[in-house]
Amino acid sequence: MTDTLLALEGLNVAARGAAALDRITLTVGAGEVVALLGANGAGKSTVLKAIMGLIPSTGEVRLEGTEISRLSPARRARRGLGYVPEGRRLFPGMSVRDTLLVGCQAGGRTAAERLAGVLEMFPDLRPRLATPAWQLSGGQQQMLAIGRALMGAPKLLLLDEPSLGLAPMLVDELLGRMRALAAEGVGVLLAEQSVARALGVASRVYALAQGRVVAQGPASELRRSPVLERAFLGADIAVSSQGPNSQPEATR
Secondary structure (H helix, E strand, O other): OOOEEEEEEEEEEOOOOOOOEEEEEEEEEOOOEEEEEOOOOOOHHHHHHHHHOOOOOEEEEEEOOEEOOOOOHHHHHHHOEEEEOOOOOOOOOOEHHHHHHHOOOOOHHHHHHHHHHHHHHOHHHHHHOOOEHHHOOHHHHHHHHHHHHHOOOOOEEEEEOOOOOOOHHHHHHHHHHHHHHHHOOOEEEEEEOOHHHHHHHOOEEEEEEOOEEEEEEEHHHHOOOHHHHHOOOOOEEOOOOOOOOOOOOEEO
């Protein structure tokens, strides 16, 4: 039985510049990749921001059984949450090395060991340690954003739309790294619009529509479920015939 890292119970967010959430309940286990699927505006990013404490919410947020709803984002990070926001949110003029080190609250040997681990996972960053973030490609910037979160040695990684603006091959590479991360015991909650790719990497899926969970279960089962297609607000999304390395087709 997988140990539960994250448990949400009745999570609510009122609409204040973000999608409203209505009684979201979900879990993520240690060493598990869980996908949060839904169309634009369904509430995926809002769920991650609420977990991280970046927006007000009600309901329970438990990390390893401990209620963290009253903690600041910084204290939640120290408890083991890592967050990669949509759009990466890097400091353009900061070097790759400094960007990674700013994500590490430890120093000395610990920081060096974590840096080595990130560079092992993302070897493309190694020859670019002195390069400003703005000079990196989109894929390299996404690797850097994930690496910055990993420098905090998170128990749970919250990953918001990693495929946005990236070539399919890079998306497959990044999601493959998430599988490797989960194999080391880290939990991953992945908010994603690329249905087929998310289904290929996740063990379980929650589908959101208008701020509510409308479907959940093993990825292998939801791949064949019409409920997942209906969650995308009327879009016809082909998922049942897609492999993990294929892109879904959507038409209005």
